[in-house]
Amino acid sequence: xxxxKLIIGSERTLKLAKEGKISKIYLASNIPEDLxxxxxxxxxxxxIEIILLKENSKQFGVKIGKPFTVLMAGELK
Numbered sequence: 528x529x530x531x532k533l534i535i536g537s538e539r540t541l542k543l544a545k546e547g548k549i550s551k552i553y554l555a556s557n558i559p560e561d562l563x564x565x566x567x568x569x570x571x572x573x574x575i576e577i578i579l580l581k582e583n584s585k586q587f588g589v590k591i592g593k594p595f596t597v598l599m600a601g602e603l604k
Contacts, residue, residue, distance in 0.1 A: 528553065530591055532603040537562050540601035544569045549601040551576045555584040558598045566599065 534540050534549070543549050544566075552566050552575055563579075570577040580587055584596035591597065 528591070529602060533591060534601045534603060535591075535593065535597055535599075537566075537599040540599050541565060541569055543601055543603070544573055544575055547573055548604060549573075549575055550604045551578055551602040553578045553580055553587070553600045553602070555580055555582060555587040555596075555598045557583040562599065 534543055540549060540552060544552060552570055554563055554566060554577065556579065558566075567577055569575070582590055584598045587600075588595050588597040591600065
């Protein structure tokens, strides 16, 4: 996971994924089911790898050096 290429947040990540600008989508373990399904559908349609993390949103935020929770992040191509 390249921190400098990360886009944080579901809205921005999914928007850029639809535009073909994302190579991977990372999902926190406690992501709501509707967001998870949406990410999986967009990922499948755009050949994007979906990675379900073992960390919850709080732990994911800490892992990428943010002082807030993160449910979803995308890695730019």
